[in-house]
Amino acid sequence: MSSYPFKRTCKEVSALLVAREDRELPLVERVALRVHLAMCEACPRFERQLLTMRNAMKQWRAYANDARDGE
C-alpha cells in the first residue's frame, strides 16, 4: 500500500492544512487531504483549530477595520 498515490502522513497533512490558508492546493493534494481527513482522528482536530483561527482573524479584522467596540 505504500505506493498508494494519496497516502500522506499526519505531519504532511498538517503542512498542507496550514498551506491551504495561503494558497490553492493542487488537485492531487486536495484529494489526498480529503482521503486522509476521512480516515484520521487527529488531523480533523488540527483542521478545526485552523478553522477557528481563520474565524478569529475574521473577527479581529471586523474589530480592527470597523473600529467597533472602539476606545
Place this chain on the structure above:
Amino acid sequence: MPPFDQQVASHRDYLLRFARLQLRNEAWAEDAVSETLLAALSKPQSFGSRSQLKTWLVGILKHKVIDALRLHGREVCVGGDSDDEQADPLEFMAFQADGHFGESPAEWGNPEQDLSSRQFMAILEACASKLPASQGRLFLMREWLELSSEDICKELGLTSTNLYVQLHRARLRLRECLELNWFATPRAV
C-alpha cells in the same frame, strides 16, 4: 462636537497600534500614521458622513502602510529572524518518527462570543506582535491588509516559496501562542 482636526488627531494612538503591528518598525509606523493624519486633514470633504471617522482613517492608513512596505521592500522580509532560519515549528509539534501525531491536537471548540471578546483580541494581537518581525509583517499583510499571496510577492519582490515558508511558520507559531495563552487556559465565563 470638537472640530474635525481634533477628532482626527484623537485617533492617532489607535492608528499607531495597527501601524506598529503591521510594520514592526517604530519610525515607519510613526511616518505612516503622520501621513494618514495629514491626508485626512487635507481632504476633509472626502470623509463621507455615512462611515465612521475611525473606519475612514483606518482605510487611509492601510494605503500609507502599503506604500511604506513597498518603499522598504527587501528590508520588510529579511532581518530580525536569524534565530528562526532553521526551525520549522512543525518539528516541535508532537509527531512520531512515522509522521503520526504522538498526541492528538486539542479540541479548541469554536465559541463565537469568546473569539469576539476584547480579551481575546488583546491575546491575538500580543501573539501576532511576538512573531519574528518579517514573519509578522507577511502574516499581517495577509490578514490585516488582506493581500493575496501573489500580490505580496509582487510588492516585495519575494519568491512564493519564501513567502509560503514564512507564512507557514507564522501560522504555526500563532497557533501555539493562542493555544498556550487562550485555549488551554481556564477562564471565568
